[in-house]
Amino acid sequence: xxxxxxxxxxxxxxxxxxxxxxxxxxxxxxxxxxxxxxxxxxxxxxxxxxxxxxxxxxxxxxxxxxxxxxxxxxxxxxxxxxxxxxx
Numbered sequence: 001x002x003x004x005x006x007x008x009x010x011x012x013x014x015x016x017x018x019x020x021x022x023x024x025x026x027x028x029x030x031x032x033x034x035x036x037x038x039x040x041x042x043x044x045x046x047x048x049x050x051x052x053x054x055x056x057x058x059x060x061x062x063x064x065x066x067x068x069x070x071x072x073x074x075x076x077x078x079x080x081x082x083x084x085x086x087x
Contacts, residue, residue: 006034 007029009020017023035043042049 002036002039004034004036005032007031008033 007024009023013027014020014023014029017027023029031046032043033046034041047053
C-alpha cells in the first residue's frame with residue numbers, strides 16, 4: 001500500500017520556481033489536490049471524500065460559541081467566589 005500527496009503548481013506563488021519540490025516547500029503549499037492513504041484516495045480535486053464541509057463548519061462554530069460561554073461562566077463563577085470569600 002502506498003501513501004501519496006499530489007499538489008497543483010499552477011498558482012501565481014509557485015510560478016517563479018524552476019524546481020517543483022522547492023516551490024512546494026518554500027512557497028507555502030496549503031492544500032493537496034489529491035491524497036492517497038493505504039492505497040485509497042482520501043482527497044480528490046482538493047476535497048476530502050465523504051466530508052460534509054458545511055456541516056463541519058456549522059458544528060465548529062457551535063462548539064466555539066459553547067466554549068466561549070463556558071469560559072465566561074467560569075470567569076463569573078471565580079469572580080463570585082472571590083466576592084464571598086472577602087465578605
